[in-house]
Amino acid sequence: MVTAQAPGKLYIAGEYAVVETGYPAIIVALNQFVTVTVTPAKRIGSIQSKQYQENSLMWSRQGDEMVFDNRDNPFHYILSAIKLTETYARELGKPLAVYNMSIDSDLDSTDGKKFGLGSSAAVTVATVKALNAFYALGMTPDQVYKLAAIAHLDIQGNGSLGDIAASVYGGWIAYRSFDKAWLAAQRRDHSLRELLAMSWPGLSIELLQAPAAMQLVIGWTGSPASTSQLVDKIAIAQARERAEYKQFLAASKATIEHIIDGFHAGALATIQAGVRRNRELLAHLAAFSGVEIETAKLHTLCELAEAAGGAAKSSGAGGGDCGIVLIDQTKAVAQLAADWAEHGIDTLALSVHEIPTQA
Known part of the structure; x- marks a missing residue:
């Protein structure tokens, strides 16, 4: 076995x-x-x-x-x-x-x-x-x-x-x-x-290597989404709005490379700024493609997290599922979890899984 x-x-x-x-x-x-x-x-x-x-x-x-x-x-x-x-x-x-x-x-x-x-x-x-x-x-x-x-x-x-x-x-x-x-x-x-x-x-x-001061908080909106179907819709929009899509790609690349630099430097503020910028870019993609990426519940999740001092956005294809928050470990997140719960958002008790040895 x-x-x-x-x-x-x-x-x-x-x-x-x-x-x-x-x-x-x-x-x-x-x-x-x-x-x-x-x-x-x-x-x-x-x-x-x-x-x-x-x-x-x-x-x-x-x-x-x-x-x-x-x-x-x-x-x-x-x-x-x-x-x-x-x-x-x-x-x-x-x-x-x-x-x-x-x-x-x-x-x-x-x-x-x-x-x-x-x-x-x-x-x-x-x-x-x-x-x-x-x-x-x-x-x-x-x-x-x-x-x-x-x-x-x-x-x-x-x-x-x-x-x-x-x-x-x-x-x-x-x-x-x-x-x-x-x-x-x-x-x-x-x-x-x-x-x-x-x-x-x-x-x-x-x-x-994540900065020691950074914690990941995950909220689930209760609405599952199909990644494959959402990606299909974006592909259709890409063919229709080529110039806008190319601008999105270039801006996304610059933003994610900035976040990677933040990881290399152990700079939580840099990573958070990049996450916020990426949320803006996804909102623009949603606007010109007509695809709902950040649902109303994901928007609430993010706004409550931002008010608590975190940097938040939808995760993956969006359209439901999870939102992520990167926040300083010194910030208490119990109140955020309570605020989410009032809006029907579950906090998932998950942590990062490291694989220590690679063959």
């Missing part, structure tokens, strides 16, 4: 721009996990999860056809991760086996509420890590990231894959996405083994 875990994540800054090659974002891994356990079986294997028993299907109408969106269904990510990891195992000459796989997740609440902590990425990474151990493949963290990124991209079709990086490396990360068009071209001509050994253009993953 082998067991592997992968943490959830939240985006701190750089959302939407990070889907473009080489544009930076700050992401943090959190101490809630997806755990995958693999045990040998004789003739018939199984894949089971308590959390995913009653997973719903998303669909839309195109003409008279029902078109299903599988991007929010965790089993598709699991199956994609299994398929690619076993392809890699066969390339290494490993015989394939039959097994039972069980998945346990604390990224969603016990009553099925989704917090937007990147469960699809975490389950993809945990599945790859578990099969890496089961088949004794000896993959490095970089190889796990690349294989899990391919598996996730095959299902989601868009996004930056930064949540995959957070689930592999842990802690605070400065992330820049790889060139997905390059990857698509290379996959036609190279084996997985070759792809995982290549340097991927644009990809950068840097572990950051």
Whole structure:
């Protein structure tokens, strides 16, 4: 029997721009996990999860056809991760086996509420890590990231894959996405083994050290959002408003690089200023794209946090889910939590998950 875990994540800054090659974002891994356990079986294997028993299907109408969106269904990510990891195992000459796989997740609440902590990425990474151990493949963290990124991209079709990086490396990360068009071209001509050994253009993953004085506070609005669908809408707006979108990208890049400098210098005030500026940029993106990023509840979350002395913004694609606050550790946050509660906003008792050793 082998067991592997992968943490959830939240985006701190750089959302939407990070889907473009080489544009930076700050992401943090959190101490809630997806755990995958693999045990040998004789003739018939199984894949089971308590959390995913009653997973719903998303669909839309195109003409008279029902078109299903599988991007929010965790089993598709699991199956994609299994398929690619076993392809890699066969390339290494490993015989394939039959097994039972069980998945346990604390990224969603016990009553099925989704917090937007990147469960699809975490389950993809945990599945790859578990099969890496089961088949004794000896993959490095970089190889796990690349294989899990391919598996996730095959299902989601868009996004930056930064949540995959957070689930592999842990802690605070400065992330820049790889060139997905390059990857698509290379996959036609190279084996997985070759792809995982290549340097991927644009990809950068840097572990950051947070200032000692900084604490992260997370609020949840109670409204789940679909990242894939929101990213789709921004992509449509990008084609329509090219000049505005290019200005957004340039401003986001400068802002996130300023935040990264703040991490390097241990300067909380610099990081906070960058977070506030990034919130403004996302508001402008929402205005010209027509996509609701900061909902009314997220706006309330942020304004209450700012009044308490923190720097706040929506996290990830927005449209619901979580907001993040970076605040000095000397500031009491109990009153902020109480103020949030009065407006139906939950404070999530989560902390940063560091992975101390990398193979």
